[in-house]
Amino acid sequence: MDATPINAHSGTPGEPIRANYLNVNYGLKSWLLTTDHKRIGILYLISITIFFALGGIFAALIRLELMTPEGDVVSSEMYNKLFTMHGVAMIFFFLIPSIPAVFGNFLIPMMIGARDVAFPRLNLMSWYIYSIGGVFTFAAMALGGVDTGWTFYAPYSSTYSNSNVALTAVGIFILGFSSILTGLNFIVTIHKMRAPGLTWFRLPLFVWAHYATSLIQILGTPVVAISIVLVALERLLKLGIFDPKLGGDPLLFQHLFWFYSHPAVYIMILPSMGVVSEVIACFSRKRVFGYPFIAFSSLAIAVLGFLVWGHHMFTSGQSVYAGMIFSVLTMLVAIPSAVKVFNWTATLYKGSVSYQAPMLYALGFIGLFTIGGLTGLFLATLATDVHLHDTYFVVAHFHYIMVGGAIMGYMAAMHFWWPKMTGRLYPEGWAKFAALVIFVGFNLTFFPQFVLGYLGMPRRYHVYPPEFQVLNVMSTAGASILAVGYIIPLIYLLWSLKYGPAAGANPWQAKGLEWTTPSPPPPHNFERTPVVTEEAYAYESKPYPEEAEVV
Amino acid sequence: MSETHSVLAHQFDDLEQQFEASTLGMWAFLITEVLFFGGLFTGYAVYRSQYPLAFAEGSLHLDYRIGAINTAVLICSSLTMALAVRSAQLGRRRSLIGFLLLTMLLGSVFLGIKVFEYSHKYHEHLIPGINFVPPHEFIRYHVDPQQLYVFLSFYFAMTGMHALHMIIGVSVLAVLVVLAWRGRFSSEYYNPVEVAGLYWHFVDIVWIFLFPLLYLISRS
Ligand code: HEM
Ligand SMILES: [Cu+2]
Numbered sequence: 001m002d003a004t005p006i007n008a009h010s011g012t013p014g015e016p017i018r019a020n021y022l023n024v025n026y027g028l029k030s031w032l033l034t035t036d037h038k039r040i041g042i043l044y045l046i047s048i049t050i051f052f053a054l055g056g057i058f059a060a061l062i063r064l065e066l067m068t069p070e071g072d073v074v075s076s077e078m079y080n081k082l083f084t085m086h087g088v089a090m091i092f093f094f095l096i097p098s099i100p101a102v103f104g105n106f107l108i109p110m111m112i113g114a115r116d117v118a119f120p121r122l123n124l125m126s127w128y129i130y131s132i133g134g135v136f137t138f139a140a141m142a143l144g145g146v147d148t149g150w151t152f153y154a155p156y157s158s159t160y161s162n163s164n165v166a167l168t169a170v171g172i173f174i175l176g177f178s179s180i181l182t183g184l185n186f187i188v189t190i191h192k193m194r195a196p197g198l199t200w201f202r203l204p205l206f207v208w209a210h211y212a213t214s215l216i217q218i219l220g221t222p223v224v225a226i227s228i229v230l231v232a233l234e235r236l237l238k239l240g241i242f243d244p245k246l247g248g249d250p251l252l253f254q255h256l257f258w259f260y261s262h263p264a265v266y267i268m269i270l271p272s273m274g275v276v277s278e279v280i281a282c283f284s285r286k287r288v289f290g291y292p293f294i295a296f297s298s299l300a301i302a303v304l305g306f307l308v309w310g311h312h313m314f315t316s317g318q319s320v321y322a323g324m325i326f327s328v329l330t331m332l333v334a335i336p337s338a339v340k341v342f343n344w345t346a347t348l349y350k351g352s353v354s355y356q357a358p359m360l361y362a363l364g365f366i367g368l369f370t371i372g373g374l375t376g377l378f379l380a381t382l383a384t385d386v387h388l389h390d391t392y393f394v395v396a397h398f399h400y401i402m403v404g405g406a407i408m409g410y411m412a413a414m415h416f417w418w419p420k421m422t423g424r425l426y427p428e429g430w431a432k433f434a435a436l437v438i439f440v441g442f443n444l445t446f447f448p449q450f451v452l453g454y455l456g457m458p459r460r461y462h463v464y465p466p467e468f469q470v471l472n473v474m475s476t477a478g479a480s481i482l483a484v485g486y487i488i489p490l491i492y493l494l495w496s497l498k499y500g501p502a503a504g505a506n507p508w509q510a511k512g513l514e515w516t517t518p519s520p521p522p523p524h525n526f527e528r529t530p531v532v533t534e535e536a537y538a539y540e541s542k543p544y545p546e547e548a549e550v551v
Numbered sequence: 552m553s554e555t556h557s558v559l560a561h562q563f564d565d566l567e568q569q570f571e572a573s574t575l576g577m578w579a580f581l582i583t584e585v586l587f588f589g590g591l592f593t594g595y596a597v598y599r600s601q602y603p604l605a606f607a608e609g610s611l612h613l614d615y616r617i618g619a620i621n622t623a624v625l626i627c628s629s630l631t632m633a634l635a636v637r638s639a640q641l642g643r644r645r646s647l648i649g650f651l652l653l654t655m656l657l658g659s660v661f662l663g664i665k666v667f668e669y670s671h672k673y674h675e676h677l678i679p680g681i682n683f684v685p686p687h688e689f690i691r692y693h694v695d696p697q698q699l700y701v702f703l704s705f706y707f708a709m710t711g712m713h714a715l716h717m718i719i720g721v722s723v724l725a726v727l728v729v730l731a732w733r734g735r736f737s738s739e740y741y742n743p744v745e746v747a748g749l750y751w752h753f754v755d756i757v758w759i760f761l762f763p764l765l766y767l768i769s770r771s
Pocket of ligand 1: 151265266268269311312330331333334337372373374375376377379380381385388389390394397398401402406
């Protein structure tokens with residue numbers, strides 16, 4: 001597996017400066033015109049961080065409003081806009097691109113021993129498309145915002161809302177193409193660019209997870225794109241498609257929307273699952289238990305995920321018969337998710353586990369994702385969903401999965417591959433501390449919301465009965481802790497760029513082709529195309545001859 | 552072979568890998584397109600089953616002869632496109648350019664006829680949202696004008712989206728003509744022509760579905 005010569009200890013004084021992807025050339029232009037998948041990953045990292053911060057500010061305002069039962073901070077119209085813009089920024093502009101566009105871009109070519117993705121210029125174009133979509137949506141926000149909810153239900157969105165629906169819709173429509181192009185690029189890259197000897201079942205599970213994600217991206221995104229077009233046509237040209245007054249049917253919109261947006265939740269979670277597989281194997285020093293099961297469960301999730309959208313519509317007037325079928329299918333999708341959790345746990349069993357920051361996040365993922373998934377089953381059960389639908393229980397459910405799961409995976413990836421991407425080590429003590437703060441803050445924010453929802457507090461209102469106040473204050477307090485937890489890594493990661501110790505090629509002594517290159521990697525990743533001779537995660541076989549320093 | 556090196560992108564090992572990658576990429580893109588149009592066809596299916604008579608009546612308001620001519624035009628353009636790809640494979644530059652231009656011409660004829668058809672609908676006051684007025688007499692079924700409105704909405708959304716794809720296709724061919732003119736293609740390297748051909752045939756096939764679904768309901 002280690003056919004490429006290794007040049008560890010880059011950046012140590014005395015050695016000649018080695019060309020890497022960061023120092024081959026400088027200047028804004030060299031970044032804006034780059035076709036290097038690694039630089040494009042960094043461009044995405046910067047852009048999605050901006051949207052993460054923006055979404056975070058909206059969230060802070062929402063939680064601030066909900067500290068008291070009265071509507072005192074913002075008006076109800078403003079509140080509608082806040083939760084809409086929070087959802088739009090976080091889901092479409094942060095979470096969907098997050099791991100694929102940053103780490104997938106950076107790592108997939110390196111993990112499969114390629115010089116770049118199959119279509120580097122398309123890759124750059126997809127970042128530009130993302131940015132243009134971002135500009136539109138940002139303009140819509142700056143010019144007064146949108147208030148339809150991130151779900152854009154018609155006919156409110158297509159006829160009645162007085163906010164910037166069309167502009168936001170255009171932004172999200174454009175953005176969709178960046179997601180499609182990324183997925184397309186990964187599919188072709190994974191099919192056609194693997195190094196000699198790298199068979200499908202030697203691929204890292206991160207790559208399998210991204211393959212499944214990419215399938216969803218190219219199959220689901222066009223459907224939401226056309227739904228958005230139809231909303232826009234109905235709004236601008238008064239075509240009659242969703243608005244009953246024009247002869248249309250609003251349920252059709254919900255079907256089309258959730259046909260994408262349920263699979264989209266797997267676009268958000270599958271890449272994190274890929275990260276967790278890598279991290280768990282590395283920090284247990286064991287091969288992943290049940291590799292083929294984890295690989296195929298990703299595909300199973302991608303396929304089954306397309307068959308369950310109706311669980312968002314149990315109370316919207318869909319037939320009971322349809323509801324029952326969607327309920328059963330939804331339960332089925334929990335099986336491959338559980339398969340993964342069991343296999344990760346089995347990997348930990350009797351491993352020599354160490355608890356560096358990436359591992360803390362990965363373990364956090366497993367616990368919180370499990371809670372999120374199990375509460376999903378409450379919601380998938382017809383009778384209980386009638387009680388829980390559109391309450392804070394749903395809000396807690398999906399935040400356990402998206403923040404507790406997907407963002408934990410994102411943070412794990414950030415810490416695990418930061419040394420590879422930047423050539424610098426981050427301060428481990430601070431990182432562990434931040435992971436703890438995030439874990440505590442997260443649970444304090446969202447656990448009370450399960451209780452609130454169960455007690456009947458509906459989502460999307462800015463006033464509530466006084467008896468809910470205690471739990472809401474807990475939640476707001478948790479949110480402030482969570483915010484601190486996210487700001488600490490922002491600070492120390494930036495700090496490490498300048499002051500962090502040099503990382504060496506393989507600070508975690510991890511397996512995988514990306515660790516056989518120096519950090520930061522050279523412009524074309526590998527000096528010679530590597531030849532792969534062993535499985536992924538061969539942690540129990542001979543160690544690498546060229547151990548870099550251990551952290 | 553210096554020629555080979557200029558067309559082989561750095562990330563690929565050889566021309567074959569590059570060819571396979573671009574073909575697979577286009578197929579993946581076409582799958583995306585199938586789902587994109589799939590949303591429209593789903594909506595069509597839902598409303599046609601809800602308002603069968605209105606769809607039949609609406610279809611009678613379209614001129615099937617124009618639709619048929621356009622179908623013929625597009626089928627011919629698929630032939631010329633296939634011949635263009637063939638010329639590219641054989642490295643025949645002149646005939647490649649000729650067939651590409653012919654395909655563009657047929658595509659433009661299609662679009663021209665479509666413009667004519669749309670303007671006709673405008674005069675008949677049948678464009679939803681712009682000047683729709685319920686027709687005074689119905690041709691066969693007396694239906695709720697609101698339902699006719701839905702049919703026409705789908706007619707314009709679907710054919711409009713298809714026409715947009717045609718416009719994109721014609722522009723892509725224009726770029727190929729320029730590249731072919733400059734001698735970019737050879738019997739070793741013709742991926743862009745091949746891939747554009749796939750796209751062109753796809754857009755034609757969409758029309759093959761649109762024509763009967765929109766023009767030929769209860770035409771007997
Ligand atoms: C493990 C299996 C899962 C099950 C059984 C499940 C089940 C459900 C059900 C039944 C609902 C509808 C509740 C309602 O509106 O009344 C729901 C909502 C939701 N779920 Fe899940 N879910 C699962 C996994 C996920 C994942 C992986 C994500 C995201 C990464 C996610 C994100 C969401 C979101 C965003 C909503 C609410 C959408 C909205 O109305 O705004 N779920 N889930
Ligand atoms: Cu769902």
